[in-house]
Amino acid sequence: MNRILVLVRHGQSEWNLKNLFTGWKDPDLTEKGVAEAVAAGEKLRDLRIRFDVAYTSVLTRAQHTLRLILDGIGQADLETIRDQALNERDYGELTGLNKDDARARFGEEQVHIWRRSFDVPPPGGESLKDTATRVLPYFEAEILPRVLKGENVLVAAHGNSLRALIMELEGLNGEEILARELDTGIPIVYRLSEDGEIVSKDVLKD
Numbered sequence: 001m002n003r004i005l006v007l008v009r010h011g012q013s014e015w016n017l018k019n020l021f022t023g024w025k026d027p028d029l030t031e032k033g034v035a036e037a038v039a040a041g042e043k044l045r046d047l048r049i050r051f052d053v054a055y056t057s058v059l060t061r062a063q064h065t066l067r068l069i070l071d072g073i074g075q076a077d078l079e080t081i082r083d084q085a086l087n088e089r090d091y092g093e094l095t096g097l098n099k100d101d102a103r104a105r106f107g108e109e110q111v112h113i114w115r116r117s118f119d120v121p122p123p124g125g126e127s128l129k130d131t132a133t134r135v136l137p138y139f140e141a142e143i144l145p146r147v148l149k150g151e152n153v154l155v156a157a158h159g160n161s162l163r164a165l166i167m168e169l170e171g172l173n174g175e176e177i178l179a180r181e182l183d184t185g186i187p188i189v190y191r192l193s194e195d196g197e198i199v200s201k202d203v204l205k206d
């Protein structure tokens with residue numbers, strides 16, 4: 001089996017647990033997040049995919065998730081490329097605020113718009129559209145060509161940077177992608193055709 005692209009959001013982070021806007025801040029995984037990453041590795045090991053390369057962001061929670069997965073599948077020495085292009089969406093001035101406190105302060109609707117509209121950025125931060133503008137050129141230049149030449153590629157990244165990738169891969173519009181919530185530590189396994197069409201997609205949920 002080749003031309004496999006696996007996308008996995010990092011396991012639960014300390015700031016996910018505290019319900020804080022995280023963005024480019026760098027908390028590590030919680031115990032639950034570690035267990036999620038280990039479980040993701042077990043599921044991938046059962047599929048017996050041998051990866052040719054892995055990509056991740058420059059943030060600890062994604063790198064730690066990737067490391068646990070690679071240990072789990074017996075590929076701890078796999079070539080790993082870390083790039084800021086795969087970082088979480090920058091939440092600007094919301095970074096570090098509790099999401100419930102932000103709703104109380106700015107109103108439920110405004111916070112929903114900041115979190116889940118396509119092109120309205122939070123103050124000082126990136127919209128999903130802005131995130132896609134940095135993630136997609138990197139994906140198209142670095143990651144996709146390796147899949148299309150027949151390699152198996154693992155990407156461990158973040159809720160919103162992966163949304164941008166999924167939007168492109170699945171041809172979704174801004175509204176459709178925002179309705180997708182990505183679970184922490186759940187691998188999505190795509191097999192692509194030579195021209196980048198999706199041949200199959202499996203979400204490795206229990």
Ligand SMILES: O=C(O)[C@@H](CO)OP(=O)(O)O
Binds near residue numbers: 088
């Ligand atoms: O806080 C964040 O950086 C992200 C991901 O945890 O949150 P949201 O789901 O609100 O976009």
